[in-house]
Amino acid sequence: MINHILVCVKQILDTNHDLVISGNQIVQSGEERPIALTNPSDLNALEKAIELKKQFGAQVIVISLGNAQVSNSLKYCLARGADQAIHLQTPEDFESDSWSTAFNLSKMIKSMPFDLILCGEKNINSNSGLVGPLLAGMLNIPQITSVIEIHPQIKTKTIQARRLLEKGDRVLLEGKLPLMITISPMFIQTGYVAVNRLRKISDDEIIRHQVSSKALLENKKVSSKSVSFPKPRVKKGKKVDTKLSASDRMKMMMGTSKKKEAPSKIFIGTPEEAANRLMDFLHENDILDLK
Amino acid sequence: MEKKIVLTILEQCDQGIRPCSFELLQDGLQLAKQLDGLLYAVLPGSDIPDPIPDLEFFPADQIILMDHPEFNNFNTELMVEQLGNLIQEVNPAVILASATPLGKDFTPRLAVAINSPIIADCVMVEADAQGNLSAIKPTHQENFYTTYSLEGFPAMISLRPGILGIEHAPHPHTHTFIRRQITTINQSNITQIAYEKGDPKTLDLREADLIISGGSGVSDHKGWSLISKTADLLGASIGGSRPAVDQGFVTRDRMVGQTGKSVKTRLYLAAGISGVYYHLRGVDTDNLVAINTDKFAPIFNDAKLGIVGNLHEILPAFNNKLESAQSNQNKTGGKA
Numbered sequence: 082m083i084n085h086i087l088v089c090v091k092q093i094l095d096t097n098h099d100l101v102i103s104g105n106q107i108v109q110s111g112e113e114r115p116i117a118l119t120n121p122s123d124l125n126a127l128e129k130a131i132e133l134k135k136q137f138g139a140q141v142i143v144i145s146l147g148n149a150q151v152s153n154s155l156k157y158c159l160a161r162g163a164d165q166a167i168h169l170q171t172p173e174d175f176e177s178d179s180w181s182t183a184f185n186l187s188k189m190i191k192s193m194p195f196d197l198i199l200c201g202e203k204n205i206n207s208n209s210g211l212v213g214p215l216l217a218g219m220l221n222i223p224q225i226t227s228v229i230e231i232h233p234q235i236k237t238k239t240i241q242a243r244r245l246l247e248k249g250d251r252v253l254l255e256g257k258l259p260l261m262i263t264i265s266p267m268f269i270q271t272g273y274v275a276v277n278r279l280r281k282i283s284d285d286e287i288i289r290h291q292v293s294s295k296a297l298l299e300n301k302k303v304s305s306k307s308v309s310f311p312k313p314r315v316k317k318g319k320k321v322d323t324k325l326s327a328s329d330r331m332k333m334m335m336g337t338s339k340k341k342e343a344p345s346k347i348f349i350g351t352p353e354e355a356a357n358r359l360m361d362f363l364h365e366n367d368i369l370d371l372k
Numbered sequence: 373m374e375k376k377i378v379l380t381i382l383e384q385c386d387q388g389i390r391p392c393s394f395e396l397l398q399d400g401l402q403l404a405k406q407l408d409g410l411l412y413a414v415l416p417g418s419d420i421p422d423p424i425p426d427l428e429f430f431p432a433d434q435i436i437l438m439d440h441p442e443f444n445n446f447n448t449e450l451m452v453e454q455l456g457n458l459i460q461e462v463n464p465a466v467i468l469a470s471a472t473p474l475g476k477d478f479t480p481r482l483a484v485a486i487n488s489p490i491i492a493d494c495v496m497v498e499a500d501a502q503g504n505l506s507a508i509k510p511t512h513q514e515n516f517y518t519t520y521s522l523e524g525f526p527a528m529i530s531l532r533p534g535i536l537g538i539e540h541a542p543h544p545h546t547h548t549f550i551r552r553q554i555t556t557i558n559q560s561n562i563t564q565i566a567y568e569k570g571d572p573k574t575l576d577l578r579e580a581d582l583i584i585s586g587g588s589g590v591s592d593h594k595g596w597s598l599i600s601k602t603a604d605l606l607g608a609s610i611g612g613s614r615p616a617v618d619q620g621f622v623t624r625d626r627m628v629g630q631t632g633k634s635v636k637t638r639l640y641l642a643a644g645i646s647g648v649y650y651h652l653r654g655v656d657t658d659n660l661v662a663i664n665t666d667k668f669a670p671i672f673n674d675a676k677l678g679i680v681g682n683l684h685e686i687l688p689a690f691n692n693k694l695e696s697a698q699s700n701q702n703k704t705g706g707k708a
Contacts, residue, residue, distance in 0.1 A: 096513050107516055180489065206512050209492045211480050218484030223449070223561035226477050241565060244446075246473045249570020249579040252446045256562045267576075302489035306506060306519045314496060316658075317398070317539035347667070347678040355679050356689035359661070360697070362677050366659050368582070368639050369606070369697075 082238050083137040083258070086130045087193070088163065089186060089200035089212070090123040090145045092154045096206065105307045119154040122201025124161075126264045129231060130199050131162040136233070139196070140164045144189065146182050146292065148173050156282040166287045172294050179207075181300040183215035185292055190220060195259055197240070202227050202263040210263070217261035224261040225254050229268050376409035376503075376525070379464035380432075381455065383472060384417030384443070388425040392470040392533035397430040399497065399531055400468050406499040409465065412436065414458060416451060418444045427547065429540035435547050440554040446567075449560040451478040456485045458552070464526055466505065468497070471530040483528050490528040491520050495535045505529075572609045577626060577633045582608035582641075585628055587651075588615035589644020589664060589683065596621050598687040599643060605694035611635065613651045629654040643683040647671020663687075 094100070094109060095118045101110040109115050130141045143158040145151050146169040155166040169189060171177070177185075190198070198217070203210035210226070217224040230243040234255070241255045245265055256262075348358050363369045380400040382393035397413060404411040410433040415424075418441045427435075436458065442450055451474070459467065459482075467482075469475045471493045483490035494507040495517070505522040507529050522529075570579065577583065584606065586599045603610045612622035614629060628635055630650040640657040647662065647670040662675040663683045672678040679686065 094512075096515070100512060100515065102516070107512060107518075207518075208509070208511055208513075210476055211490065211492050214477065214480035215484060215490075218481045224477070224481070225562060227473060243568075244473070245579075246446075247579075248581045249572070249575030251568040251570070253565040253568065254446065254562050255565050303491055303520045303522055306521045308511075308519070309517050311510060311514065311517050314535055316535070316537035346675070347672055347680060349667075349680045352681065352685040352689040355663075355681050355686045356693050358677070358679065359686075359690050360693050362659075362661065363639075366639075368659065 082233065082235060083133055083139045083196045085193070085195045085197075086133060086139050086141050087190060087195045087198045088123070088127050088130045088141060088143045088158070089198065089216070090127065090143055090154055090158060091120045091201070091204050091212075092117045092145065092147050092151045093120050093204050093206045102308050102310075105305065107308055115150075117150055117153075119157065120201050120204040122203070122264050122266055122268070125268045125270055126199035126201055127158055127161060127163065128270060129264065129268075130197075133197070133231075133233070134162070134164075142167065142193070142195075144186065145169065146177070146185055147171060148175060152284060152287060155287050156284070159282045159286055160280055168287050168289045169292045170289050171292045171297060175294065175297055176301070177297045178301050178303045179209050179211035179215060180302045181297050183212045183219055184300040185296060186212070186216055187219040189290065190216070197258065198222070198261045200261075200263055202265050205266075213261060213263035220259075220261075222259045222261055223256050224263070225256055226263040227265045228262050229265050231262060376404075376407045376465035377462060378404040378407065378409055378411050378466045378468065379459070379462060380411070380413045381467065381469040381475070382413055382415040383470060383474065384415060384420065388421055389415065389427060390470070390472075391538060392472060394426070394430055394538045395533065395536040396468055396470050396531060397432060398536055398539070401431060403466060403468070403497060403499060407465065407503055410434070412462060412464065414438060414455065416440075416443045416454065418442075426540070428544040431541060431545040432547060435549050437549060437551045438554055439551065440557070442557060445564040446474060446477075447560055447562070447564070448474070448478040448481060449562065450557065452481045452485055453558060454554060455482055459486055459526070466497075467526060467528045469528070469530045471532045475530050479528055479530050486526060488526045488528045489522045489524065490530075491522065492530045493532050494529055495532055497529045497531065572603065572607050575609060577609055577611055577628065577635050580609040580611075580635060580637055582606055582639045583611045583628070583635060583637050584608045584641040584643065585611035585613065585645060586616050586621065586643050587613040587645030588619070589646075590616065590621065591644070593621075595644070595684055598684065598691065601691050602641070602687055602694070605691060605698065606639075606641075608639070608641070613645050642671055642675075643687065645669075645671060647674065 095116045098116050099110045100107050134141050141163045142165040143163040144167040159166050200213050225242040227245045228242045232241045239255050243251050243253050378400045380396045383390045400411050412434045413432045414436040416438040420437050420439050469479050491507045494509040496508040499505050508517050508519045511518045584603050611626050611628045616622045617627045630653040634654045636656040639659045640655050641661045643663045660675045661677045662671040663679045665682050667680045
């Protein structure tokens, strides 16, 4: 049922090391060579792929687009049990965006056999969650994103995956192969490979293809203009009591009606009064659908 | 020259339109003004109510309704198919969606279908005098804001819910509604097997919408039963500060704070919690309510509503009121 599993991984700047703004980029301060790590969700994707490999006898191929340093990530993936690693090597100071990355990955993947593509939902730095779905779109395969569990269905040769929604809700979806699945940071990991079992990997085990700056730039659609520290927007929030009639609401917004006494922030009273104040608060702030 | 159209993609909920969609209409209106253009909205949904509650206070030049039962399911392929067709006809310059789980799933596929640049999970989008778009998004684990510029039209941006807040316009607005025929539904490669509602009692606090949290002031089983009752009535999850965990009243996975869970909720009701920095560090909410007998407790500096009093007396009264409100609602069958 599953013969080839592709795992897309990305190497990112380690945010545990001090990051500073330099010009319009974010760089690590003080280090000669940037300290990078493999995006954690991508490693979860790899672990799941290895588990499926044991179940279905599939080949696991890891693929990554990035500069020379990416070799380290790929060697680590091979050591954890991937069968093949492909490095789409870019120039040292390359600039790519999600679209260009997805496009260049798709150019490579189009010529490869695959039943399942796994990758992290998003990387913890750029936080877009775009490459997975863009890649699936360019390859014209269905997708299930933000997944916490994967359950292959042998009888129907499909995959059921449980994905996250808001407020603790989940939805169970079923997809036909070939399929793209992106792994949520909350993925429920079951497999584990002991570190002392990792074998030594040599550099020539990695298959390399060069990706030129031209190939990256001509498919780039967005550019990073500047970087700053967070400046939250001023939040709107004049609440209108929707129990009032339309004309009363207008009056309230225009300020010509009698002003309601602004409730004091600290309340002292009997338990009964306090309970009433709490109920009013819930209603004023749209927390409960109390009519 | 034809006016540029900003198309906002709204999401439906039980009450009509989701709060994040009202935020989207506000952002869309601002952008349309900056581009000297028109604001359109499309609502894919099922049994869309007529009229849609509160919508009259959010101006838009045209609202397109796509009404079909299949929109009740999590169906990205349907969204891409129907929205793709609409976009071909309407030809918008900018497409805005909310970065909800559904939004984040379909917008990239739609972007590929119409070959449009896309930036996801932004906190702000604006156009300069020349009509060039830039979008700001949090990156590097919320430590930075990165500003991106987009080249050309159409352009697609998904906006993070809960950033802008909602403010009604002063005057009600009459909208032009167009009900769009949904005729061809292609069989999707992904089918929905089951929708699983989250249970506030068991879900991870990081996903909770409402939390009631207890601290050292709760002090005994009786107090914690009261909290448990309040949680049930509110549909909230239970959390605790470090002392509550140390005393064995809540498990470690329910500890909120710097070394525990970081939560983002619509309501955080802190009962018997003093409010020291390392606890509140883990709380992100617009509605922090505190109940504490100590009027000098630091939590009263941050609370939106502070109640000085004994939770052992206040919570029973509060629970009674919640129970009556619930039974009233059941009697009248929900909405009046």
